[in-house]
Amino acid sequence: MSLEIYFxxxxxxxxxxxxxxxxxxxxLAMVFGILRLINFAHGDLMMVAAYIAAxxxxxxxxxxxAVLVMIAGTVIIxxxxxxxGYRSIRGAPDVAALLTSFAIGQILQNGTxxxxxxxxxxxxxxxxxxDVLNGVxxxxxxTVPKLNIVSLVAGVILxxxxxxxxxxxxxxxxMRAAAQDLQAAQLMGININRVIxxxxxxxxxxxxxxxxxxxxxAGQINPYMGFTPVLKAFIAAVIGGFGSIQGAVVGGYVLxxxxxxxxxxxxxxxxxxxxxxxxxFLRQWLPSSLTSYRDAFVFIILILMLLFxxxxxxxxxxxxxxx
Amino acid sequence: xxxxxxxxxSYGNIRALKGVSLRVADGxxxxxxxxxxxxxxxTLKTISGLLRPKAGTLTYRGQxxxxxxxxxxxxxxxxxxxxxxxxxxxxxxxxxxxxxAVQRKDRGAIQRDIxxxxxxxxxxxxxxGQAAGTLSGGEQQMLAISRALMSxxxxxxxxxxxxxxxxxxxxxxxDTIRQLKRDGTTILLVEQNARLALDVADRAYVxxxxxxxxxxxxxxxxxxxxxxHTYLGT
Numbered sequence: 283m284s285l286e287i288y289f290x291x292x293x294x295x296x297x298x299x300x301x302x303x304x305x306x307x308x309x310l311a312m313v314f315g316i317l318r319l320i321n322f323a324h325g326d327l328m329m330v331a332a333y334i335a336a337x338x339x340x341x342x343x344x345x346x347x348a349v350l351v352m353i354a355g356t357v358i359i360x361x362x363x364x365x366x367g368y369r370s371i372r373g374a375p376d377v378a379a380l381l382t383s384f385a386i387g388q389i390l391q392n393g394t395x396x397x398x399x400x401x402x403x404x405x406x407x408x409x410x411x412x413d414v415l416n417g418v419x420x421x422x423x424x425t426v427p428k429l430n431i432v433s434l435v436a437g438v439i440l441x442x443x444x445x446x447x448x449x450x451x452x453x454x455x456x457m458r459a460a461a462q463d464l465q466a467a468q469l470m471g472i473n474i475n476r477v478i479x480x481x482x483x484x485x486x487x488x489x490x491x492x493x494x495x496x497x498x499x500a501g502q503i504n505p506y507m508g509f510t511p512v513l514k515a516f517i518a519a520v521i522g523g524f525g526s527i528q529g530a531v532v533g534g535y536v537l538x539x540x541x542x543x544x545x546x547x548x549x550x551x552x553x554x555x556x557x558x559x560x561x562x563f564l565r566q567w568l569p570s571s572l573t574s575y576r577d578a579f580v581f582i583i584l585i586l587m588l589l590f591x592x593x594x595x596x597x598x599x600x601x602x603x604x605x
Numbered sequence: 606x607x608x609x610x611x612x613x614x615s616y617g618n619i620r621a622l623k624g625v626s627l628r629v630a631d632g633x634x635x636x637x638x639x640x641x642x643x644x645x646x647x648t649l650k651t652i653s654g655l656l657r658p659k660a661g662t663l664t665y666r667g668q669x670x671x672x673x674x675x676x677x678x679x680x681x682x683x684x685x686x687x688x689x690x691x692x693x694x695x696x697x698x699x700x701x702x703x704x705x706a707v708q709r710k711d712r713g714a715i716q717r718d719i720x721x722x723x724x725x726x727x728x729x730x731x732x733x734g735q736a737a738g739t740l741s742g743g744e745q746q747m748l749a750i751s752r753a754l755m756s757x758x759x760x761x762x763x764x765x766x767x768x769x770x771x772x773x774x775x776x777x778x779x780d781t782i783r784q785l786k787r788d789g790t791t792i793l794l795v796e797q798n799a800r801l802a803l804d805v806a807d808r809a810y811v812x813x814x815x816x817x818x819x820x821x822x823x824x825x826x827x828x829x830x831x832x833x834h835t836y837l838g839t
Contacts, residue, residue, distance in 0.1 A: 458695075466691035470705055
């Protein structure tokens with residue numbers, strides 16, 4: 283494999299993983315921006331989406347219909363989560379909200395577990411990936427998994443739509459206003475319940491798409507699969523600047539890039555021609571076995587970020603509060 | 606137009622308002638003066654629905670306000686320009702103004718009102734694309750007032766519009782307040798600068814520790830020896 287092709291393939295990889303993280307992180311960031319709530323149940327919402335998609339397809343629905351059912355179902359569950367869980371404790375101390383998010387996560391996980399039990403499915407369910415997402419496509423000399431192309435395109439389109447929504451529509455503008463100053467937003471005549479529900483709805487929809495892509499990539503799903511993605515989305519949001527939507531997008535792609543870099547660099551030594559000086563250097567100092575420590579490096583970067591730039595790449599100042 | 610009767614408000618165990626009654630008639634400019642912590646801002650926040658009264662009634666044109674959410678109160682034509690300006694710092698001047706009109710659907714009329722506001726404060730027109738947080742204090746106050754005007758209020762609640770501004774800007778802001786009154790807007794003005802407030806107001810209420818201590822026409826209160834002594838510093 284030539285170096286250029288290796289590079290392009292890894293780049294596509296990075297952007298597609300980045301899209302996935304960005305889709306997840308945006309939902310976390312929107313809710314945090316307005317409510318100062320870290321919604322750890324966001325990962326479980328993604329898991330629920332994967333299950334809705336899997337059950338819809340197993341029930342014989344064609345893939346596009348299954349996707350619509352999945353998005354609609356996840357949005358409804360996200361809205362219920364806000365209405366029943368978070369709205370009741372609004373204004374309570376942050377710890378209560380955080381605990382509520384863990385409780386909601388538990389409910390979603392165990393609820394899913396119950397349903398798989400009733401449906402007599404194994405806990406570890408093979409995901410019925412549709413053909414459009416399986417296999418690879420060859421573009422010239424480069425072969426790329428179809429899934430990566432789809433992730434990349436879906437991510438870019440959805441995030442562009444989101445950007446249009448928050449800058450061009452009244453509701454989107456209201457959302458940004460509420461994130462900056464909740465009381466002043468109320469004084470403008472903004473119905474904050476509506477704005478918060480919208481943030482949950484959009485976040486849930488994006489998490490659903492991320493859940494589908496994640497499930498196809500993993501090949502199988504289980505009720506606990508949401509944990510790692512929500513952690514990654516959290517890291518992405520912190521890297522970008524917590525609470526800002528652009529920050530979450532930037533953080534998602536930076537994290538995707540970093541992860542691919544941490545995987546691609548150690549592998550690079552094996553690809554360079556025998557005799558190249560860089561080959562021996564890389565094989566000695568960045569052997570491909572380091573790849574398995576990828577997440578450890580990611581967490582090191584998170585720690586460094588929190589130490590030296592806690593406001594993130596696009597960090598904003600703390601919101602002013604009205605006395 | 607607006608009537609408060611025996612309104613009581615608490616923050617936790619602290620009673621901030623201990624039975625406040627006041628009236629604002631159509632077209633009037635009424636001022637609420639008093640020292641820091643007297644409950645002036647609390648009174649305004651209760652009218653606009655940010656705070657809930659524990660007892661008492663608030664009515665606006667015959668409609669009870671005390672159980673309405675803030676957005677419904679804005680819809681009735683009450684606009685609150687808060688103390689400390691609270692402009693949306695990371696949004697542009699134009700976006701701040703758009704947010705002031707967030708409940709309105711009449712795009713053409715909104716554009717005309719934006720032009721009207723630019724006539725009132727030409728500096729805002731120069732800065733329309735700039736983030737509000739980069740404006741000076743005086744410009745932010747002009748933006749806050751303009752933004753509050755964008756909802757086409759019939760009653761405007763103005764909280765400390767002169768706070769922290771240079772004297773020349775204070776005069777400009779008060780000129781604007783006079784003009785708004787001439788244009789028919791009813792105004793309830795909270796001010797620490799009692800002398801200035803009594804100069805523009807028709808009537809005034811003097812608050813102290815959560816109660817109304819004096820009330821009367823602005824001219825009367827200006828010459829009330831006790832008010833003179835305590836609040837006008839003569």
